[in-house]
Amino acid sequence: MTAPEQPPESTAEGRRVIDLLWNPEPPPGSRGPRPRLTLGQVVEAGIALADAAGLTQLSMRKVAAALDVGAMSLYTYVPGRDELVELMIDTVYAEHDRPAPGLGWRDRLESFVRESWALYRRHPWLLDHNQSRLPLGPNVLDVEESLYAALAAAGFTGADTVAAANFVRWQLLGAARAMIGDEAEARSTGVSYEAYWGARSSFWTTYFDSERYPTTTAIWEAGGFDDASALSLDRLLDRLLDAVDRARSAT
Template sequence: MIALLWSPPAPAGRGPRQRLSLDQVVEAAMALAGRDGIEGLSMRKVAAALGVGAMSLYTYVPGRDELFELMIDRAWADRGRADPTLPWRAQVEQIADQAWQMYQQHGWLVSSNPARLPLGPHVLDAQEDLYRAIALTGLPEPDVVRIAGAVEGHVFGAARAVVVDARQAAATGVSSDGYWESRASFWGTYYSAERFPTMTRIWEAGGFDLEPDPGADMRFGLAMLLDGVELAVRRRAAAT
């Protein structure tokens, strides 16, 4: 699998010519996943989309799991690099925005496991970019790793919420607003201001009246996270 990520086979120079390239197989799989979700992806469907027999795909990639890894690394190639002339925080914000856009473009990526990403060139390029930006803080290396994980985890979680909600709306025909409207009777029947005083106070103050804006919500959470990093940087500087 590592060899496929880093040294994909060149087209055969002798013998029967392969009809496809590995890139074509990966791109077809990504298109299918974008349409049907990763749950609907199969080697048979990819082969049908390419107009070849299912068994012929196994001459390009060992199986569906390996194909998924290639898809992930290819999708991560869409993440641009941060401007290295900017301060560390602005670079991290750029990287987070690029990751957010990647998940919006390739919603099926939220089915990947962030703890087991493929060791592909594009995944590692993006991780190097994030580590490099955070390392500019001067914080200890273990802290750099933890902060990078927190940033990636925050963006992934925010993106997953958007993608999953859109999938459920498409599958059920019920929008997010429709979902909550169908449960309107709860508030008069079961909700208790005495039991939930903090939520009640926030509600009465208009705290839940925000217009839906997932991108703004993601950036707000990121700002809170990076404010904490800046505080850690100042504390470290004051202690030295």
Template structure:
């Protein structure tokens, strides 16, 4: 069943019910679930745990949110919306950078998002705000109408892939008590005793050439720059073609 009334609860004023005012609200329930998931993971944010945190019976919670699936959808959409993707006077490339930075921050702050599939996202204000922001951003890039949505989806896929990695890194570091950097350091013996240079000539040649040295640009920044360069070229070619056709 669609949960649109819950997702869009803030856009329509609630009707005042007769009798005693409700002790809780959907917003309070969702905020508690997010707080628990942030601390202990998505599985911990069960209906029973959230109810206990709020000091009510589990069945009481179901009068606000019909199911655990609905609760998770509301949690996801709320954290999506919290990114505050509002466009100012930035260039379209700066807007993409803003989207990338805030999406990464979102996954790091809420690592349980890595446990949720966003292939079929909740169709709430958070999802729609993201789509509106990216469509407007790519429209400003000068792309033809037929390519704007494709460009927005390409950026979404690229940014989310890296952002989810950051979230997973946070989740694993918390669960194990060890950072990923420390994990790699503990495995230094592998390169000395187990890595066969003859079986991996391309990797060995790149290592000897200094190709694994950190030059101050991450793989994400490198890839995003190439992606946006291609889109910028596409938009410029379209603008140039339009000018020639006018002439």
């Protein structure tokens, strides 16, 4: 297999971050002063700041202040903020346990979803990163491999595996963003999810028109809105199982 052709905008910074992801602590040279910090310390400081204040508040200056060094000195460890974020993401992905290969595909997918959910809860700033540009680091790829392997065990192949993985991933991300975002708003405003909607309950008897919204009414009467959880894992996996059955019957 040949490597894909590099786009013309490929930069030295991009090549450098790949090296840092896969070889973060090369052996020190025999000459020059001993580094005051390690790359791992810089990355951990960035994670701590993002956990506390969010990704939008992360800056090289703040990381340097947390480490009690000059901001310019950080550039001897990492090319810049964007590359630091990539290293942070791959580092926290090491917390994501991978399901045992001997488990059934459904158990493996359940494990993947629950582990991902827990990771987002611990590091909600992950949800602020562009998920289409996850770093090509060993921990991220290990997690991705576990998802693909679970779906392959379910019977998906080729492009169908990617489509099923995206289905799981985007459903999970959407639910996590909604729930974690609501929890953050409840903390900042002091108004819970239940209190917010409870204060607006008069709408249903005053303004809601079942003839204008017949489908919504039918779903309501069938109990479709009774599940208050942001992510119904069983329902998600049932839909995947249906897709597997259709794929097998088509062959």
